[in-house]
Amino acid sequence: MRPSENCGDPRVRTWKIMVLPSLGQPDVPLEDQWELFTTLCHILHEQKRFEELERMTFSALGSKEFMRDKERAREMEFMCLLACIYNDNSYFAYNIMCELVIKNPESNRCWNLLNQRLMTSDIIAFCFD
Structure with missing residues (x-):
């Protein structure tokens, strides 16, 4: 997608209209x-x-x-x-999920998401080596 195509989205254009604060303003x-x-x-x-x-x-x-x-x-x-x-980035998704499971070991949702990532990624090969 070329950058000029993004200008057609009205939500993108509305942010250009916003008045940004000057250096003297908070x-x-x-x-x-x-x-x-x-x-x-x-x-x-x-x-x-x-x-x-x-x-x-x-x-x-x-x-x-x-x-x-x-x-x-x-x-x-x-x-x-x-x-x-x-983005199909299994490496980072796996690392984030491991961190979330460590922070929330009682959360079934975290464990389920980790399992889903393991089963649908190429990382599973590393687990069984």
Whole structure:
């Protein structure tokens, strides 16, 4: 997809209209940053641009502001997992799932997702070597 084709999406164009704060003004509020990020992730998903979605979610994991909020941090990890699954990146999906299982050993959902990743990826070969 060429960059010029992305300009046709009205949701992308509306963000260009936003007035960004000048250097003398306070920073963009965290809620606005989060809304911008999640909207961008939804657009990338809808356009099936999974590689970019994966890069975007992993980059956001480095945001101190997003990761301070425990609930947002959990959502970020899950968004990274989904991006890896959509991008068919078994290696990172497996590592994220292992981390989630370690953090939530009582969660059947985490174990089921880990099992699903193992059964549908090439990583299963490493488990039985």
